[in-house]
Amino acid sequence: MGRKFFVGGNWKCNGTIEEVKKIVKLLNQSQLPPPGVVEVVVSPPYVFLPLVQSELRPEIQVAAQNCWVKKGGAYTGEISAEMLANLGIPWVILGHSERRALLNETNEFVGDKVAYALAQGLKVIACVGETLEQRESGSTLEVVAAQTKAIAERVTDWTNIVVAYEPVWAIGTGKVATPAQAQEVHLELRKWLAANTSPEVAESTRIIYGGSVNGANCKELGGQPDVDGFLVGGASLKPEFIDIIKAAEVKKSA
Numbered sequence: 385m386g387r388k389f390f391v392g393g394n395w396k397c398n399g400t401i402e403e404v405k406k407i408v409k410l411l412n413q414s415q416l417p418p419p420g421v422v423e424v425v426v427s428p429p430y431v432f433l434p435l436v437q438s439e440l441r442p443e444i445q446v447a448a449q450n451c452w453v454k455k456g457g458a459y460t461g462e463i464s465a466e467m468l469a470n471l472g473i474p475w476v477i478l479g480h481s482e483r484r485a486l487l488n489e490t491n492e493f494v495g496d497k498v499a500y501a502l503a504q505g506l507k508v509i510a511c512v513g514e515t516l517e518q519r520e521s522g523s524t525l526e527v528v529a530a531q532t533k534a535i536a537e538r539v540t541d542w543t544n545i546v547v548a549y550e551p552v553w554a555i556g557t558g559k560v561a562t563p564a565q566a567q568e569v570h571l572e573l574r575k576w577l578a579a580n581t582s583p584e585v586a587e588s589t590r591i592i593y594g595g596s597v598n599g600a601n602c603k604e605l606g607g608q609p610d611v612d613g614f615l616v617g618g619a620s621l622k623p624e625f626i627d628i629i630k631a632a633e634v635k636k637s638a
């Protein structure tokens with residue numbers, strides 16, 4: 385069984401009701417590859433989740449951009465995994481580099497969140513990736529392995545995890561990783577999973593790329609053997625997101 389191509393749209397902290405409705409309309413009206421070829425998940429800010437969930441065509445799923453690390457309670461401002469499950473939100477993005485950097489989320493904290501969210505029945509897009517400084521000092525693989533290890537230590541079943549490799553230096557910068565750079569890290573991550581979880585987990589877990597993916601570079605990136613899809617930021621708010629979803633076709637014809 386091959387790994388089904390996965391395209392996520394991370395809307396981050398963007399949008400008004402009007403803009404959200406416009407994107408939903410675009411997604412609903414566009415011709416997309418069939419669900420057997422690509423899994424599409426969009427991630428609006430929390431407050432728009434119910435609106436998007438109810439108006440979006442059923443073959444596109446939704447994801448929250450974060451959730452709390454344990455059972456809800458006296459945690460002002462947080463949203464718990466139970467609440468997302470209760471609303472029927474199937475996915476959550478965890479460990480995004482913006483949260484790691486700006487909110488000091490550590491590898492261990494992210495690992496705890498992944499384990500807790502999975503235990504509540506959510507599926508997780510778990511983000512890893514190195515900074516420019518780490519890349520330039522040659523520690524990319526060490527960094528992404530440590531981030532992945534913190535998850536692997538807390539999780540046994542990887543069925544509901546998608547790993548998103550998002551080099552920090554490529555996020556929102558227009559400076560996309562080359563297909564060779566992406567493929568190198570994806571392959572190493574897969575080898576890491578084979579050695580530290582199991583060959584079956586390594587073979588079946590989708591590793592998607594994020595960082596300045598757009599309509600022009602998606603086909604070549606998606607054509608790499610270990611790139612199983614994308615997590616798209618800026619371009620997921622634009623019509624070119626449809627082209628990025630269609631890049632799934634490169635795998636079908638491969």
Ligand SMILES: O=C(CO)COP(=O)(O)O
Nearest residue numbers: 394555556595596617618
């Ligand atoms: O962070 C990202 C997705 O989670 C990538 O953002 P950009 O596509 O805007 O670079």
